[in-house]
Amino acid sequence: MLAVDVLGRIFTYTDNGRDIELADPDDTLSPEAVLNFYSNAYPALTTAKVEGPEIEDDALRYRFVTTIGTKG
Numbered sequence: 001m002l003a004v005d006v007l008g009r010i011f012t013y014t015d016n017g018r019d020i021e022l023a024d025p026d027d028t029l030s031p032e033a034v035l036n037f038y039s040n041a042y043p044a045l046t047t048a049k050v051e052g053p054e055i056e057d058d059a060l061r062y063r064f065v066t067t068i069g070t071k072g
Contacts, residue, residue, distance in 0.1 A: 007058060009053070010024070011062050013044075014066075
């Protein structure tokens with residue numbers, strides 16, 4: 001019998017040098033839709049982009065990378 005494991009998703013972004021982990025609000029949403037969902041609570045995410053996924057600890061990790069405050 002073939003068993004299929006579905007990997008969970010973890011979303012993170014860095015704020016003032018601190019990694020913040022965000023729960024997956026709905027596993028049917030695309031990573032971009034999750035970014036839009038959280039941009040209401042975290043305004044810095046309105047200009048962020050999605051990087052990933054990377055497999056880490058049996059989960060898919062997506063990073064929201066902001067462009068606010070960066071030069072060049």
